[in-house]
Structure formats: structure tokens, C-alpha cells
Amino acid sequence: MTHRHKLWAALILLAGIHAIILFAGFFAPYDYAAQDREMPFAPPGRIEFFDASGELHIHPYVSIPRAADSPPDVAESAANPYHVYRVRFFVRGDSYKIAGLFPSRLHFFGVEAPRRAYLLGTDGFGRDQLSRFLYGGQISLLAGVLAAALCVSLGIFIGAISGFYGGWIDDLLMRGGELFLALPWLYLLFAVRAALPLHIAGWQVFLLLVCVIGAVGWARPARLIRGVVLSAKERKFVVAARGFGASDLYLLRRHVLPQTYGIVLTQMALLIPAYVLAEVTLTFLGLGVTEPMPSWGSLLSSLQQYYVLSSYWWMFLPALLLIPVFLAYYTAADALQERWKSVSL
């Protein structure tokens, strides 16, 4: 029973994460490209429920260190080095599109209009890290999901043909798959990426990445699915259906492929985080999506510079937010694996 609870917990967590990322425009206080030239590398604002006189408020305050170079109130800022702003919920701010479709200006939280609060600090251009993390998730997660879907569909297609027909087709496809498995995965990914144009813009790179990542990994799911198909086609009811004159396509669709359901789900849950990571890695190394498009990879890539890590440690914070995402996926994959193991027994 426990794996059932685990699965539900992981699924709820996943649904929550994906909802937040999908509605990034609403949850992010600012646009991902909005720059605040006065505040490069601003440290994260502290959330406080007590005001200066020590009184408790239901609406939290966020305190932001004053910019070092704001001359008019030097004396004042020496006495009180923090700006304290009241956090407001459901404020109007930068316009965005809900899930990429409907225009809106409503944001989950924010501070009084000309002021800006950065809960995770800002990057070198004064862009809000939290907003960039949320918008970046849209690119990274979408890339992972699409690439995994592509990879698993390729795997189903090739694995089903290979296992169902056998003979020389099987040999050819599986030997070909070995070629893909014999290369270390990241090197293979790089080799395929190297064969494609480097400098192209925006969505083209994104689609290219999805295709590359998806096309490189088909061998493993194909092998697993082939194994299931091999045993499935010998099951009595399949043989019987064949005896009644069912066509190959019908057999595959109605009797054989439904039996691969468990493997497909588990593989998806395993591959999505792996492929999110692949996108992050490629972008991190400068081979993926390019500025100003935010992605988790480009968020991390600024950390490669020593001065960022040595002086602005909070740039590392968004990276830590990645851990729950991966935790949710791996827990789901784990629970799915246990579930289908116990079903087949």
C-alpha cells in the first residue's frame, strides 16, 4: 500500500509544480526580461511579518538592502540600510499571457508599483531571479516532456516492430540500438548536437534540442518494449485473436501494446527529469537555448563565473529550487516501478 501513497504524493507534488510553472506569468512578480539597471546582483529580500516597532502583521513585509549608490539619502540609509515594503497580493504589474494564450496583468504578489522586491535577488542585468526561474521552467520542463514523449514514441514504434516481427528486422534494429547504447550518453548527445547548426534563433533552437535529445535516447525504451512485446505476442489470447484472422495492426493496437503500458509510464517518469537535465546541461554549456529566453540551464550558466560565486552566493538559490522538481519525478518513477512490478507478479 505504501507505494500507492508515495505515488499519489509524488503526483500531487508534480501537479503543483507544473501548475506553478505553467502559470509562471501569474506567480512571477515581473517579466523575465524586465531589467532593473539600478539593482544588478541585488541580494534576496527578507520576508518579515513584524514591522519596525515589532508589531505582527498578516501581510508580510519584504526588506531589501538599499542600492549602494543612491546618494540622496546617504545619512538615512546609514541609519537604516534596508527598504521595507509591504507585500501585496493579487497586484497588477507587467502584462503577460496566461499559459501563453490570454493576456493578463494580474500577479500573485508584488509591492507598491515603482518599487520592486526580489525574493531570490537579481542577476547581473537586474532581472528578477524568481521570475526567471519560473519562466525558465516553462522552457526546460516543456523540453523535457516533449523530448521524453518523442523518445518513448520512437521506442514504442521501433520496439513494437522489432519484437512483433522478429527476424532480420529485429536484428537490424537492435544492432542499430546497440550503437546508440555503446556511446556514453552525453558524448552522443554532443555529437548529434554538433552535427546541427549552432547559431539559430529562439524557438528553432528549442525544437532542435527537443528533437536531438529525443532522438538520441530511443534505444533503451525500444529494448524494454521489445522485451514486453516478445512475451505479449505469445500470450494465449493474442494467439487466439490471430487465429480468428485479426490483422497485425489490430493485434498490436488492441492486444500487444496495451501490455506495454506500465513500462511506458515508468520510462516517461524516468526520462522526463533526465531530459530536463539534458536541456539544462546543453544550455549551461552554451549549446542550447540562447538569451533572452530563460531556461534553467542559462540560470545556472552564470554560476560558471568565479566572481558571481564568490561575491553573490544567492545566485545559487534558484538552483536549489530544482531539487524538489527532480525529487518529485524520481519518487513518481520509483513508485510506478514498484506498482508495475507488483502487478506483473
Add this chain to the structure above:
Amino acid sequence: MRYIGRRLVHAMLLLVAISFFSFALLQIAPGDFFDAMRLNPQISAQTVNGIRSQYGLDRPFPERYARWMRSLVAGQLGFSLAYNSPVGPLLRARARNTLLLTGTATLLAWLLALPIGIWTAAKKGKLGDRIAGLATSTLLTIPDILLFLALLLLAVRTGWFPAGGMISSGGEDLGAWSRIKDVAFHLVLPALGLAVVMLPVLVRHIRSAMIDVLEAPFLRAARGHGIPHQRLLWRYALPVAANPLISLFGFSIATLLSASVLVEVILSWPGLGPLLVEAILARDVYVVVGVVMLSSIFLVAGNLVADMLLFAADPRIRVE
């Protein structure tokens, strides 16, 4: 012997197929090293074409492949346009560094994983096992890129370890012993990072392999004979559990090589990883093919070693 022979032939065929595949892949790549030169108005198209034909880039595909294979046999692996030198010697120094790093990391990971895995298997279900299980699954969920960046953060913030590179500046002038110490000091963080990436997988597999064996009747009998617990675990159970672990050693090399690319780039260890990334960005095709080939050679060789170990460890394979 036939077993090893078959394995060798299989590995060779695989490598030839990979060489053809990766070479063909990169030959169809749009754009080449001379794109930047073509954009320069001061260099005529004729000059660019002249240089191209000098390097044999205008020949048909089969001829280029044949030439490349010939230079591969000679240990040259083609010619790097960015470094203006044959690829072979270029790769040799980098490959040595990568092997040093991955070798150390493998050793470290197995030395840590064996006691932990065996201990948790012996303590199955107890508190220590649960804590270790929680720790391994936590480590599994942390993406390796994050782990390496965290190591870099540690190095930069505390200054306990060098933040990248392989030798200190001016390290070349040191004596042999202090040079070894210097390199070892630089090796700590990347090797540790790689070992931690491998550790949870190894511990899990060792634990489950040992648990399977520990339930076997012959061990209960041995225990009944009064053989001490530690001796029972290491001398009686471990050799029986070794089989899947040897195969795991072969598999883990693939993960190790992939992870080493990242750790090398992030902690600027001068191995194959940074070379590969630079070569892709510069469109230095032969270096890319060379590095990819080399990585697959490492992997295939690692699997061969695992096969031979299996052959030595398991009499059943010899009979077959």
C-alpha cells in the same frame, strides 16, 4: 577463450560502426570551421576554397572517411583546424587527464560503496540501513550539475580547495614530488564530485546483491559453524555477490564518462570534456569525432575488462 575472442570481435565491430556513424554525422553538419573566414571581406572566396582543398575538405565522403581511417590507424585521428595540429597528440594529454580523474573517482567510489553497501545489507531494515537508504535516494535526486556547482561554490567561498585547473600557476617549475602533491590537491574536488555521483547507484546495487546472497542457505550453515560475522560478509558472501557487481562496473563507466564531461567543464579540469565543448563551438569536426571515438573506446574497453573479470570470477561462463 572463445568467449573472450567473441567479445573482442564484437567490440571491434561496434567501434568500426561507431566510427562510421559519428564521422558521417559530422560530415553532414551544416557550416564548417571556415565560416568565420568567409564572412571576412578581406579574404577572398578563392583563398578559403584553397585552404579547404589543402585539408582535403572538398573531397567526396568515402575518400575523406578512408583518409581519416588511415590517419586513425597511424594515431593521428585527422587534423585539428583550430589547434593547427594532428588530433592524436592533442587528445593524448587530455585523455590522460580524464583517465586520471575518472580512475581516481572510480576507485574512491568503490572503496566507499563496498563497505557501505555490505554494512547496510547486513543491517537490513535497521535504523542505520534506513538512514543510509534515505541518504542514497536524496543523493540520487540531486542533479549532478548542481552537485558540481555546489563544489565550485565551496571551493570559491572557503578557499580550502583550488577552484579549478589541474596545477597551480608556476606549478610546472616544482620538483616531481611537490608536483604530484599539487595535482592531487587539485584532483580532490572533481574526483569527490564524480565519486558522489556514482556512489548511490553503487551502494544500492551492492546492497541488493548482498541481500540476495545473505539469505542463501549456505551462509546460514556457515554462520552455524561459528564463522565470524565480518569474515562471513567479506570472504563468503561478497565473492558470490560479485557477479552482478562486475557487470555494474562495466555499466557505470558510461555514467562516469558522461558525468566527467560536466565536472571537467565546471571545475575546469583539462580533460576531454572542455576540449569537446570548445571543438563543437568552433566547428572543429575532427576533434569532435576524435573525442567521441575515444570516449566510446573507453566505454567498450571498460566493458571488455568487466567481461574478462566476469570470465575469471565465474566458472559457469568458462564452461559455456
